Amino acid sequence: MSRTAVLKVLGVAAVALLALKLLFMPSPKAPYPHIIFIVADDLGWNDVSWHNPQVKTPNLEKYARAGVILNSSYVAPVCSPSRASFMTGYYAHRTGLQHIPIIHFKEMYLPSRFTLLPELLKQKGYATHLVGKWHLGFCNWRYTPRYRGFDSFLGYYGGQEGYYNHSNGKVEEGYDLRDNEEVLPDPDMEYGMYILNRGMEKVIAEHDKTQPLFLFLSYQSVHSPLEAPQRFVDLHPEVKNPNRKTFNGMISVLDEAFGNATAALQREGLLDNALIIFTSDNGGSPDVGGNNWPLRGGKFSLWEGGTRVPAFVYSKNLLSKTGYTNNEFIHAVDWFPTMLNVAGIKPTDDHLDGISQWETLKVGRPSFRKEFIYNIDEVDQNGAIRVGDFKLIKGEPGRFFDWFPVPSGDEVAPTQYPTWKRRPWTPKMFPDYQLFNISADPEERHNLADDFPEVVQQLKQKLTSYERLVVPSQHPPVEPKSLPHNFGGVWTPGWCD
Known part of the structure; x- marks a missing residue:
């Protein structure tokens, strides 16, 4: 085989190797996810x-x-x-x-x-x-x-x-x-x-x-x-x-x-x-x-x-x-x-x-x-905090206070109103504070405030500490x-x- 032919073969082989390398080379990866x-x-x-x-x-x-x-x-x-x-x-x-x-x-x-x-x-x-x-x-x-x-x-x-x-x-x-x-x-x-x-x-x-x-x-x-x-x-x-x-x-x-x-x-x-x-x-x-x-x-x-x-x-x-x-x-x-x-x-x-x-x-x-804060609203004067199993709600909890199964027919949609749409003379629907054990009662059906007054007091104090950081609502x-x-x-x- 002539020198020229050998060089051509080597050139073809080199191109093939490069193609294989590119084929199996991992895709470029960003330094962070x-x-x-x-x-x-x-x-x-x-x-x-x-x-x-x-x-x-x-x-x-x-x-x-x-x-x-x-x-x-x-x-x-x-x-x-x-x-x-x-x-x-x-x-x-x-x-x-x-x-x-x-x-x-x-x-x-x-x-x-x-x-x-x-x-x-x-x-x-x-x-x-x-x-x-x-x-x-x-x-x-x-x-x-x-x-x-x-x-x-x-x-x-x-x-x-x-x-x-x-x-x-x-x-x-x-x-x-x-x-x-x-x-x-x-x-x-x-x-x-x-x-x-x-x-x-x-x-x-x-x-x-x-x-x-x-x-x-x-x-x-x-x-x-x-x-x-x-x-x-x-x-x-x-x-x-x-x-x-x-x-x-x-x-x-x-x-x-x-x-x-x-x-x-x-x-x-x-x-x-x-x-x-x-x-x-x-x-x-x-x-x-x-x-x-x-x-x-x-x-x-x-x-x-x-x-x-x-x-x-x-x-x-x-x-x-x-x-x-x-x-x-x-x-x-x-x-x-x-x-x-x-x-x-x-x-x-x-x-x-x-x-x-x-x-x-x-x-x-x-x-x-x-623990975490659900929200604190100084306009509606309500808020809620969770600490461990217990959740404390202060004031009116807001819109949609009931339980709503998936509608099965032509039921009319619920029309419960948000707290801020209530008139001043609307009677309070809930006590000032409600306490729920969310781990045992995730559906919030049993208010335990009267049963655990010491827990209510502890969570009220924690909620108050968060309230000190409130920036006035826009x-x-x-x-x-x-x-x-x-x-x-x-x-x-x-x-x-």
């Missing part, structure tokens, strides 16, 4: 299949069963307070957002003095993206997502939009759908989850695999209004109550969106090095199809049905113990330091309310958390400058200082 934080809106305790087999959530249940189901995961009674806790590690009563959710036409926002989770993650090189609901303020641009640490934002600023018209009309109809700072027109009124799903897939597909990713999927589902594409509603022919039927369709939308997200992560090679956290932001609202059975109450209440929510964590490789239900306390404030821990960041703020739960989630060790009047007719029919920042 990808964190996918998924928050459902108003998803009740009984609205997932691992609590209620009549609900169809196969994608969610697959990952919940393969990961760690969280059986004692708590949030605030309503959305903005929970989201503020997720992003800051502080209880809502320390941010001024404890009374009511942020409302489009009021000057309300998560104050700039708080450094948010994505801002800290960026210090470790994370790419940070938000797809979906913000609901932490938008009256000034500096309170919007891209000014609070997110590289990109696709979604809506407010708290309740139509799924098709992308508008909120509580006081005045206004459009609310953004791609970063730009209004995203949708003349065809496409169902919102389809838009968010494409945005999610784009973020994942375009992500640099060597960079850690923080993706906050803040879904609109299953918040009212009751709207779902017919193909999802048709998945539930056995459900006779019309509200519950549509609501179940919305749950199916959420489940499919979750499945699309995990499929995209798998397709792009990110799932092996990812931690997925799933939670609801508060309990379900029984008047619009949500269900928390057998827990008492619902959204807007201090009862377990308003604050104890379905949640789980999943990872293919990061969790040492999986496939079980964890009963340790985890509160909304804990997700902030937990995600920072996963990213190798130690919070410098010694006054956080949150506790890192990473070791509890990773290996199943007992939680350091032995509860401003309607601001006419906010209204959409000032901005071409769109809810827009720029009208507050």
Whole structure:
């Protein structure tokens, strides 16, 4: 064989070896785990299949069963307070957002003095993206997502939009759908989850695999209004109550969106090095199809049905113990330091309310958390605290004070009103303090205050110590400058200082 032929053979062999090396070379890996934080809106305790087999959530249940189901995961009674806790590690009563959710036409926002989770993650090189609901303020641009640490934002600023018209009309109809700072027109009124799903897939597909990713999927589902594409509603022919039927369709939308997200992560090679956290932001609202059975109450209440929510964590490789239900306390404030821990960041703020739960989630060790605050609302003059087995409720617990089984037919939705809608002459429905042993009585049917006065006194003292840290609630009047007719029919920042 000539020298030239030998060189050609060697060249072909070298190319083949290089191809084999590239074929079997491990994919580029980010230095820290990808964190996918998924928050459902108003998803009740009984609205997932691992609590209620009549609900169809196969994608969610697959990952919940393969990961760690969280059986004692708590949030605030309503959305903005929970989201503020997720992003800051502080209880809502320390941010001024404890009374009511942020409302489009009021000057309300998560104050700039708080450094948010994505801002800290960026210090470790994370790419940070938000797809979906913000609901932490938008009256000034500096309170919007891209000014609070997110590289990109696709979604809506407010708290309740139509799924098709992308508008909120509580006081005045206004459009609310953004791609970063730009209004995203949708003349065809496409169902919102389809838009968010494409945005999610784009973020994942375009992500640099060597960079850690923080993706906050803040879904609109299953918040009212009751709207779902017919193909999802048709998945539930056995459900006779019309509200519950549509609501179940919305749950199916959420489940499919979750499945699309995990499929995209798998397709792009990110799932092996990812931690997925799933939670609801508060309990379900029984008047619009949500269900928390057998827990008492619902959204807007201090009862377990308003604050104890379905949640789980999943990872293919990061969790040492999986496939079980964890009963340790985890509160909304804990997700902030937990995600920072996963990213190798130690919070410098010694006054956080949150506790890192990473070791509890990773290996199943007992939680350091032995007590937590449900909420403290100085306007409604109510609050609640849990210490060990015991829960103390101060004042009127709030909306939906009963137990609501899954509606089976054409029952009329319950219409119990929130505390702040009661007139001054409305008689008190509950004693000043109620005590429940949640471990023995998770449905809160037996008030033990008269049986254990010493426990009531101990928990009152603890609750009082937390009340000393209350920041006055943001509860401003309607601001006419906010209204959409000032901005071409769109809810827009720029009208507050």
